[in-house]
Each structure stands twice: as C-alpha cells, then as structure tokens.
Amino acid sequence: MNRIVLENCGKINPEDIEEYIGADGYEALGIALEKKTPEDIIKIVKDSGLVGRGGAGFPTGLKWSFAKSAKKSPKYIICNADEGEPGTFKDRLIMEGDPHRVLEGMAICGYTIGANTAYIYIRGEYRLSIQRLTKAIKDAEKLGLLGKNIFGTNFDFNVKIKIGAGSYVCGEETALLNSMEGLRGEPRLKPPFPAESGFLSKPTNVNNVETFANIAPIILNGADWFRKFGTESTPGTKVYTILGHVKRPGLIEVPMGISLREIIYDYAGGMSSGKFKMAQVGGTAGDIIPSALLDVPLEYQSLQKLGHNLGSGAILIMNETVSIADFLTCCMKFFAHESCGKCSICRIGTRQIYEAFKRLGKKDAYFDELKTIKELADELKLTAFCPMGQSVASPVLSALKYFGKELAQGVNPDKKHEPVTRENHNIVLNYS
C-alpha cells in the first residue's frame, strides 16, 4: 500500500460526506481540536518531514510555525489550487476525488495557526472541482465539521472559494495574493513573507492542495508512520502525472525516491512508440533529463545535487520524434505568454529566447545563437524578479547541456547579425 493522498480516491463517493466519515474522515480534526495543542500539531508536522508539494519544497511544519507566531490578526489560510503548470493535474484529481480530505487539512491548519477564515484559490477551468468543493463545504457545515463551534469547541472555521481567471503566474503565492485582492496578478517583493503580511496585509499561510491532503493522515497515524514512506530527506509519497509517449499516461502516487526508469516501465507501461529520448520533470519550468539519468532517484535532494528540481510532479516522456528545438520553442512560447511583464529580463528575455529556438528549429539561427541563449538564461536565473522568470533557465540550460549537439545543427554559421540602422530598426523590433 503506497497511497496516502489518494487512498480514498475512487473508493468513496466524493459527493457523500458520510462515506468520507466512514473512512475515518474528520477524525484527525476531532483529535486535533480535543486532544492536541497547536504546538503539538506543529511538532508532529515538523517531525513528519513533510515538505510542500506546490513545487518549492518548503518544510510545512516550519511554515506553519511562522504563521502561528505572527502577531497581527485576523489570519488567513489559502489553499493554492491554481495548478497552471503544464502537465500537472494532480490537484484537480485530489479535489474531485476526495474534497473533504483537503478541507480537513485546512481546518487543522487553521486551528494550529489561529485562523478562522480560509480561501481556496482555484483556476476557473476546474468546474467539477469547484462544484464538489462547494458541496463538500456545505455538507461539512451542516454536520458542524466546518463553520461555527466545530466539534462543540469554540473554534470557528469558514472556507470560501475564489476563482482565478487564467494566468499561470498567479500560482506564485504573492501573485496569488494580489489576484485575490482583485489586482493584477504580479508577484510582490519578499520579504515581507505572506506569513507576516499576506492577504489584505494580514498573516497568511499558503499551501498546495496536495500538502493539505497529507495532513489528516499524519495527525491520525503519527510522524513515524509517515516517515516509513519515501526517503530519509523527503518522507512521504509523491503524486506524479506521467504524460507523453507512454502507454498509460495518468496519475500515480509512489514513494519519494523511485527512479524515472521505474516510473516509465513499471507504472506507465513503457513507451507507447519509439525510443526514449528525454523527459521533462516538473512541468514546463522543469529540467530536461536525458536517458543517461534514467536511474537517478526522484526526490528533492538527489535532484538538487545534479542541479535539477522535482517541481510540480509532472513528468513528460518524449521519444526520438520530438526535436529539442521545436520542443523548447513551445516551452518558450508558454513563458513569453505567461510572463507578467513586471521585469524586463523576463518580459523581453523570454521572447528573445523563444525567437532564437524558433530560428534553431528552422536551421536558420545566427552563428552565435547558442551563446546568446545561454547568456539570456543565465541572466534570467540571476536577475528575474520572481521564481517564474528564474525557472525559465531550467529547461533552457538543461537542454543546452544535454542536447547542445543537436541544437547546434540548427545554427547557420554564415548568418551574421545585421547592424541596426534607422531603416531596419522597425523590422528588428517587429517580432511576431
């Protein structure tokens, strides 16, 4: 049995709260409210080693302790259900398959940090998730499991739903806060961190859907139980979405630390056609991994040692028919479109790299194109205002590193830069 987060998915009727309760649902919340202090809970979550599943991998217990010690009130809890990373739909399936599990985790968090109001910021496309969560909130309120005086204690907890409007960068927690306040979804300067000054400048704790879904089982079964799963440095399981040229694309929950090879051949049924060429791990902002690295354990630390990241848990498998230049062109089109425009290196840099890969795909790139791409990517990594711009470097630099030879074939050694003159100035600027 490997499942923690998805243990109820497909087994219980997600629209029937009784079935969730029948599967020990809301028991962890009861135990938390009646038998544990907020300090106890922070200790359990810290001991469990749970790290956030939204991509950044920040220790959850530590994050909660910051929000708990913040002085201002009221405090807010936000469940980040924006899920815009291409290739990722784990949060949608968790919300559709077991919405109460997410609500229970949020309520336990609310009790722990001292917040009585919570929001789920969910992307507008997720109609079914919105419906199921709305119903789940109503049902739980009817039974006194949410709302006023939960379990007869003096703890109140209300959950509301906010719907996004189509913007990838709004998944970044500070952009999300701006969006929730009805502003443009541009990231904010940190510090202050949301734990200190978040929604409406009040202390706010933001966690991912999957992170919240891990909480109830940890409280019920204890930190040691949780640590039996996964690896020493990253306990627990991870929900991955496997996509691309595999026989069985879809969602799996496996212990942290299994390898890409196992994922492709044991879980996804092998390649659907062709030979494995590369994988992109962590969504479009993730690294390109060549076949030489198929056996690296997938967990935050081992990947970090190689300079890679696990990201959101999307794994895109590609066979030899995919051209690296064409693939990167598509990735860069995404970033150029989703850049919020606040800083110029990201607004213009993503566009420039996009154009460069497009030229490489047409085998008509400037003689020094690869060098230009590397410079721009390095600069993004170092100077972009928020992690979205910084992360653009991941796919670009790993592609240059592992597939530099293939990319170099797109270079036209005779193509030199024309000096910009008054006459061609507009043509140079008019990239489409």
Place this chain on the structure above:
Amino acid sequence: MTTKEIVKKHGNKRENLLQILHDIQNQNPANYICKEDIYELSKEMKIPVSEIKGTASFYTMFSFTPRGKYVIRVCESPPCHILGAQTIFEAIESELSVKAGETTDDGLFTLEGTSCLGVCGVAPAMMINDEVYGNLNEEKIYKILGQIQEKERK
C-alpha cells in the same frame, strides 16, 4: 442580472472584482465584457475605468471584444504540443475558416489558443465553453464541430 445587481451580490469591495467580472462576462450572450459594463462597474465599485481595464486585461479568461456562442480553447502547452496540438489547431482553422482569436461569420465559434487546461492525461485537449474534449484527432474534431452546428441549426 444587471451589473448593479451583480456588484450587490458579491459586495463592492475590490477583492471581489474578478468574481464580478466573471459574472458579467458569463451573462453576456457574446461572452465578453463590454465598455458600458466597465463604466457602470467603475461607478458602482468606485474604481477608475483604467484600473478595471488594466486589471481585467491581465487575465486571459476575460475578453473585451464580442466572441462566439462557443469559445473553443485549444491547449498549446508542451504536453499537448508533442501529441499533435498543432494539427488539431489547423484542422479547426480550416474547418471553420478562422484564425486564432477570430470568430466565425455566423457568430457561433471563436477559436483561441490557451495554456494548459489541466486535462493533459487526455492530450491533445481543448475546451468548448465549460466542456472538455480530449484524445483529439482530426476526425473527432469534425464530429464535435458538426454536432454543435447540427444542434444550432434546429
């Protein structure tokens, strides 16, 4: 509902702006937010017109030009791309004789490209209004569009 009623339903605090814009757009038969609504909203919420427009235009789900009754959003993100999103896009373009961002002459369809829709398990995928269609190929596209046209002819 009128714009005024929508604002009343949600409350005229700035935090509710996106929700209000969603409602205004959803109830417009041409699927967009018109100029008059923005002016009205500005008065009701005491937010300058430029602020409302500046905020709304940040988000791809909002439109300021009339759109078709059916908005087709084809996913163009990498997972759909490697499984043939481009072919899907072109099939729709030629079948409906529109380019990305355009609306058919009969006002029935608007074609848009979009970032990942979160249904990549069935890539290549698209949404038509709230409905998801996955595992697409050219044949399926013709069938889906045909069914809608059939329904509307009645």
